[in-house]
Amino acid sequence: MDLSKSIDFLLENAGPVIRYRLKKEIMNSLSKAEEEQLLGKICETPYFKLVQSYVKPDGYIGSGMHSWDNWRGKVLHETPLQDGETAARLLSYYAIPKENPIVKNFAAALKDEDILRETFLYIPPEVQRYKDRFCGIKSGFCLMTLVYTMQAMLGYGEDEGVRPFQTLSLEEFKSLLPLSKLSDITKTRESRGKYHYPYIEEDTYFPSQYHLETLAYTIAWRTPANIALMAEALNRYNAIADGKPIHVKIGNRYYAPFPLNMANRPIRPFHVNTIEAITYRRTLTEIAMLGVGDKVEVLRESAENIQEALAKDGILRLNFDAPHNKRYSPKKIEYPTAYTDVRLEPDYKSKTALLCDLTFWAVQLMHLYNKQVFL
DSSP: OOOHHHHHHHHHHOOHHHHHHIIIIIIOOOOHHHHHHHHHHHTTSHHHHHHHHTBOTTSOBSSOSSOOSEETTEEOOSSGGGSHHHHHHHHHHTTOOTTSHHHHHHHHHHHOHHHHHHHTTSSHHHHHHHHTTTTTTTTTOOHHHHHHHHHIIIIITTSTTTHHHHHHHHHHHHTTTTOSSGGGTOEEOOOSGGGOOEEEETTOOOOBHHHHHHHHTOOTTOOHHHHHHHHHHHHHHHHHOOSOOOEEEETTEEEOOOBSSGGGOOOOOOBTTBOOOTTHHHHHHHHHHTTOGGGSHHHHHHHHHHHHHHTTTSOOOOOOOSHHHHHTOGGGOOSOOTTSOOOOSSOSOSTTHHHHHHHHHHHHHHHHHHHTOOO
């Protein structure tokens, strides 16, 4: 597909993050001098400077990870970027190089047990959460799934300490292949009302968004056979996902895991008239990053819809008039939390900012889809 109109629009209107990623990852036309210039501008953006202000002397950023932002009336995070996961996502989405001291020191802190233990001392629930940090790592509910995934997103997913989690993540998806329905692995909690729901045991394999992200941001696992496995597993997931939220039983308690897709629904294809959920574009991108190309049905259909949407002038526009779309509009994205799609423009004050974010996403996905790039 000819993406020249889209690229011209982005080069003329987008901010430094999109221009940096466009030239480096897609156009392969970034000179050393221009890279330094754009990175300098990125480091002056408001959210990067906020993350910079939250860096601790030991290298950790903020406190906790996917953690409490208030506790018994006390505000624990000034902004969501004071949380370790949100900070890591911003650094990753802004494509800050792994050699940058902030990224390098943060990744080192994530590998240091003493630093991590200290990080989770700030309220009693987080202390216990750190003690139980490996519980549920197979079933998609576990602090260490976050820690390993953030290392991968920061560019350190090939390190010795994270490699076993790559292998585990691949096994998570492989476990889907024998299933004809989700009830093959679930049990039902016998209770009344909202507590009557399906659940899996702590050691049951079931992939989460973090297992997908770890594979998307790493390469050591990639062989033609494993990429074919991932394509088959993702197609199987969409065939058996029934929209019933699954819980994980750990000890005598039940927890909502980090699902591969919100509410455990099938992953829907992109369409300009239907915003399926706030994170669905991010999920489609991560699937495309696997190198599966047209082997995943939802990705193939999304690519066809994007191609049609860009045909006129190369700019991606969504239909924001429908009530459902207003609810999940990317206009509401502010911080890069676990529950939002990716926003690369610093703000949406200009009339082109949101269009730049949407159009860059479309260009990126089509590039990954057509080239089947293995990072």
